[in-house]
Amino acid sequence: xxxxxxxxxxxxxxxxxxxxxxxxxxxxxxxxxxxxxxxxxxxxxxxxxxxxxxxxxxxxxxxxxxxxxxxxxxxxxxxxxxxxxxxxxxxxxxxxxxxxxxxxxxxxxxxxxxxxxxxxxxxxxxxxxxxxxxxxxxxxxxxxxxxxxxxxxx
Amino acid sequence: xxxxxxxxxxxxxxxxxxxxxxxxxxxxxxxxxxxxxxxxxxxxxxxxxxxxxxxxxxxxxxxxxxxxxxxxxxxxxxxxxxxxxxxxxxxxxxxxxxxxxxxxxxxxxxxxxxxxxxxxxxxxxxxxxxxxxxxxxxxxxxxxxxxxxxxxxx
DNA sequence: CATTTTAGTTATTGTCAATAACAGTTATAA
DNA sequence: TTATAACTGTTATTGACAATAACTAAAATG
Numbered sequence: 001x002x003x004x005x006x007x008x009x010x011x012x013x014x015x016x017x018x019x020x021x022x023x024x025x026x027x028x029x030x031x032x033x034x035x036x037x038x039x040x041x042x043x044x045x046x047x048x049x050x051x052x053x054x055x056x057x058x059x060x061x062x063x064x065x066x067x068x069x070x071x072x073x074x075x076x077x078x079x080x081x082x083x084x085x086x087x088x089x090x091x092x093x094x095x096x097x098x099x100x101x102x103x104x105x106x107x108x109x110x111x112x113x114x115x116x117x118x119x120x121x122x123x124x125x126x127x128x129x130x131x132x133x134x135x136x137x138x139x140x141x142x143x144x145x146x147x148x149x150x151x152x153x154x
Numbered sequence: 155x156x157x158x159x160x161x162x163x164x165x166x167x168x169x170x171x172x173x174x175x176x177x178x179x180x181x182x183x184x185x186x187x188x189x190x191x192x193x194x195x196x197x198x199x200x201x202x203x204x205x206x207x208x209x210x211x212x213x214x215x216x217x218x219x220x221x222x223x224x225x226x227x228x229x230x231x232x233x234x235x236x237x238x239x240x241x242x243x244x245x246x247x248x249x250x251x252x253x254x255x256x257x258x259x260x261x262x263x264x265x266x267x268x269x270x271x272x273x274x275x276x277x278x279x280x281x282x283x284x285x286x287x288x289x290x291x292x293x294x295x296x297x298x299x300x301x302x303x304x305x306x307x308x
Numbered sequence: 309c310a311t312t313t314t315a316g317t318t319a320t321t322g323t324c325a326a327t328a329a330c331a332g333t334t335a336t337a338a
Numbered sequence: 339t340t341a342t343a344a345c346t347g348t349t350a351t352t353g354a355c356a357a358t359a360a361c362t363a364a365a366a367t368g
Contacts, residue, residue: 016273026173030170041174070358096316127295139169221325222326226347247345
């Protein structure tokens with residue numbers, strides 16, 4: 001995908017470009033790593049979130065994942081069709097459902113977690129342990145910029 | 155977008171997840187940074203590549219960018235409609251076109267480069283110069299894994 | 309109660325990319 | 339030559355996805 005006879009101009013100097021390429025690299029191998037079945041990183045992350053936070057409503061789940069409510073409905077449908085997620089009636093408010101893993105969903109998640117861990121290890125296999133920790137630290141700094149205003153002498 | 159009352163399970167331990175979030179963060183601000191007009195990172199990168207490598211054919215451009223030929227046609231149409239890219243007839247092979255920037259395209263690219271540089275700086279503004287260099291180094295290692303097989307004692 | 313708000317679904321639309329089919333041109337080879 | 343194959347670019351078709359709006363049912367408000 002990288003052609004040494006081509007001039008990439010400004011692109012190699014942009015962090016955003018490097019991030020995008022790494023993200024695509026991760027994404028492109030993901031399906032194969034988890035045995036496909038239409039499982040994308042985003043869909044996997046829904047299973048992960050439902051597993052760790054059982055009983056969320058669909059709106060809550062949508063908000064956390066940055067999805068619109070219709071998109072959440074569809075993704076929940078996806079997992080429900082595979083019998084991994086169930087909508088539980090909420091007796092206190094009959095408009096909403098509590099979203100839960102089924103037994104099959106718990107098992108699917110456990111398997112997926114192992115496959116995803118291995119996938120992630122392959123992605124970063126060219127880095128040493130120290131380098132990986134450093135990379136994670138820096139990415140987290142990008143994702144959660146701590147101080148809006150740089151600390152002054154104070 | 156990050157809710158401290160939620161358990162994200164395995165996700166925070168995955169480098170792929172951090173990369174995806176950073177990439178989305180970059181992407182989501184990009185349009186505004188460049189004054190929109192439908193300009194996405196990918197479309198910008200086509201302008202950059204055409205500027206640095208004038209005369210490429212559409213198949214060459216598609217290959218470099220990882221696009222299908224129809225997708226390249228559409229994206230070239232996009233820039234041609236904005237009078238930034240021109241298809242030059244190729245006298246040696248009348249099937250193909252040489253893709254070039256127009257004068258307006260060169261000017262648009264120069265403006266875009268400045269805006270994109272500023273956008274990229276904002277993205278990484280929470281890092282020091284050393285940290286940024288380190289991040290770029292590590293990302294490049296992910297994107298271009300140097301040695302398939304770790305060096306043994308030699 | 310009547311009205312408004314909320315949860316979830318369905319319908320509609322638009323974007324985007326992939327595949328296949330197509331037209332025109334060039335290369336190959338009988 | 340001439341016919342066959344391969345290649346460049348476009349168009350048509352399809353499918354995945356997400357966004358918006360419209361809709362139903364069920365609270366909440368007053």
